[in-house]
Amino acid sequence: MSRHSIGAALLFALGAVPASALAEPHPDAERIVAIGGAVTEFVYAFGAGDRLVARDTTSTFPPEAMALPDVGYMRQLSPEGVLSMRPDLILAEEGAGPPEAVALLKSAGIPYEEIPSGASPGGVLAKADAVAEVLGVADGALRAALEADLTRAAKADRAIATPQRVLFVLSAQDDRLLAAGAGTGAEAIITLAGATNAVSGFQGYKPLTDEAVIAAAPDAILMMDRGDGATDPEAQKAQVLAMPAVTATPAGKAGRVIRMNGLYLLGFGPRTGKAALDLHRALYGGA
Template identity: 50%
Template sequence: MPLHAARTGRILLALGLLFGSVASAVAEPRRIVSAGGSVTEIVHALGAGDRLVGVDSTSFHPPEVRNLPDVGYLRALSAEPVLSLSPDMVLAEADAGPPEALTQLRAAGVEVVTAPDKPDIEGVAAKIETVAAALGREAAGEALKSEILARWAEVREAVAATGERPRVLFVLSTGSGAPLVAGLETSAAGIIEMAGGGNAIRDFTNFRPLTPEAGVALAPDVILVTRRTVDMLGGEAALLALPGLAATPAAEAGRVVAMDGLLLLGFGPRTPEAAARLARALHPDIELPAGPWDAE
């Protein structure tokens, strides 16, 4: 090979490595705002928690994220608090908004990545893939996904052996007005099914207010709530005394299951744990393998 050709080849290789490194550095976000508790969990599970500079008000886990600046509620974001943190990326759950705020962020040069939020185990896997790709941590994403799917396979096998499918009614208090109940195609319906229960509501999607007549007609065996709802209603006794619940089989048997809201409904890395804990509450005799669901 002629000397000048070899020299030219070495120069081109050096330039390629240089600009390739620069491109990788630019593509890899270093200052991230996370909007959505499950997305925040995934960022940490992928080992990129040190890149977070802010989170939304639904991000509670792991506990250290509570020390980060709070940019507001997931569905009521404002561009200004986010931009004040000088992020180069916003990672958000699919229902983050309003759309105008996300448009303003993009117009300001911030990359906005939204993760799918389907309430089943395939949705969790897709969410992990999206976040891992955005962070440039695809290999870590594949490892995390494999770990979660393996855990879920263990829980699913145990749930399948229970047979019984108690009717479960998920009740949510927003602090004003009648409590809401979860219909089909909700996170509550998804986790109830994964845990071996049957959603008591089969004739509508999303959430609707609980009425006395509807509660009696639904006849749930179990009332499922977040701990926050129990606190807002003044305790389990007050919950079961609600006009829509007092005459139900669940109230008569005192069967209330209260769980952490993000764990129960987040559909993030801890979803197999959530399903296992709920399954144990619905099926006291279930034989689960050892796992994170055994921790207090």
């Protein structure tokens, strides 16, 4: 199966998953703690932001979410911190943790609904369905808009004859690039944008040797802009481009480092289709 056929298949692979198989409805919940950036975005997108009383550290969009109390990073939750918000529903994305904290929250007598994670287009649609089901709201308009965005991204993908090779760099420390391999959200968004992951042969994230960077021969390097003010984006870009191995690649020679907001790029929430199209434009140009 070609890469473009795979991209088209991904778009609809999970879109038909019934929401009722994913979550139980809680239409009367009025004190919701949302855990996971995409989950929080979907709650606001469905017009239910006024039902939230807290969010986790990854929930940075929309801006209104930042005014909510922060219960901590979604993979390092404190049960006490979550329960101190007196929630009548905990709405968490799959992967929240640690496991013992989640077990305590599930045993606290408060509904705990887990929203499936998913980095494919169909997975994003299933996520939307699940959040809507839990909130007890109709998701028709939002789902249609999201599906339209994803379809536009898939069409843009199919229009590319020679996909660019993109290297996603999570961090650059000690003159080593920590890059995204197979099975990562980074690879998924790169594929959805009509490009291909410049590295293969490993799962997850791995530090690359200089030889591996040169062999990857990326046309562009993609990085997250965390927007936390802790890192100077231009300084980090200059640091990456100054690495000897990077200077030997097409991306290094062209000075092509693309930076995008981390949650926008890898959140796989309601803005996923737009993020893929923005990355596509950054790689190939066009309106």
